[in-house]
Amino acid sequence: MLSDPSDLTPPTESFEISWEMFGELCRALALRVAREYDPEVVVGIARAGVVPAGVMASMLRTDLYAMTISRRQGTDEVRERPEVLSAAPGQLEGKRVLIVDEITTSGETLRLALAAARDVGPAEIRTATCFARPRGYHPDFFALETDQELVFPWDRKVFEEGELVVNPRYEGVIDD
Numbered sequence: 001m002l003s004d005p006s007d008l009t010p011p012t013e014s015f016e017i018s019w020e021m022f023g024e025l026c027r028a029l030a031l032r033v034a035r036e037y038d039p040e041v042v043v044g045i046a047r048a049g050v051v052p053a054g055v056m057a058s059m060l061r062t063d064l065y066a067m068t069i070s071r072r073q074g075t076d077e078v079r080e081r082p083e084v085l086s087a088a089p090g091q092l093e094g095k096r097v098l099i100v101d102e103i104t105t106s107g108e109t110l111r112l113a114l115a116a117a118r119d120v121g122p123a124e125i126r127t128a129t130c131f132a133r134p135r136g137y138h139p140d141f142f143a144l145e146t147d148q149e150l151v152f153p154w155d156r157k158v159f160e161e162g163e164l165v166v167n168p169r170y171e172g173v174i175d176d
Contacts, residue, residue: 014173015148022153025130025143026052030059033141037126039098041091045069045113049101051154052130056100065089067099067116069109082109088116097122102152104129107137149173 017025029052033039039062044053046068057064068085099113110127117125127139134145151174158167166174 013148014151014170015146016151016156016174017153019153022052022130023055026055027059029128029130029141029143030056032143033098033126033128034060036141037098038096039126040095041065041089041097041122043067043089043092043097043099043113043117045099045101045109046086048103048152048155049129051152052102053100056098056128060098062098063091065091067113069112069116082112084112084116088113088120090120092117092120092122095122097125099125099127101127101129101139103131103133103150104139104142105133105136107139110137110139 033056039060042053042057042060042062042064044050044057044064044066046066047070050066053066054064066086067088069082070085097117099110099117101109101113104110104127110129114125114127126141128141129139130143131150132138132142132145134147151170155167156170156174157164159165160168
């Protein structure tokens with residue numbers, strides 16, 4: 001496990017994920033979780049982690065909650081390290097919990113989520129992400145390991161000044 005994001009090599013290629021592929025990855029991840037763990041509650045890391053968490057909670061027939069952990073301070077400012085912006089839901093107490101995010105690299109976000117969830121007193125906690133980096137932190141469950149720059153279907157285009165445009169972070173990486 002790495003704790004310093006600067007130790008990670010930046011992706012050199014991009015990979016656009018379709019909604020269909022995303023659905024299949026969530027299905028495969030939910031099947032693996034169901035076989036190896038029986039969560040009573042799924043917690044999605046807001047913002048992007050709630051997307052796969054919602055799919056997984058629906059497939060696993062569990063309750064879904066969210067925690068906000070972000071590097072973003074406002075619309076444009078980015079913190080060096082993520083911060084917990086909302087407490088873990090009290091409903092986790094005494095339950096088997098699955099914390100879900102879309103991707104893990106350094107593991108900082110998942111570690112913060114684990115610490116916040118432990119404060120509530122769950123019976124057990126495990127983690128899951130759709131993607132993991134080969135040289136990064138690995139959650140208990142993940143669907144695919146890749147070094148590529150990932151373009152998620154919900155993040156490909158964003159609203160700017162009332163217009164739907166290619167997300168600025170993907171300019172030069174994907175076509176319009």
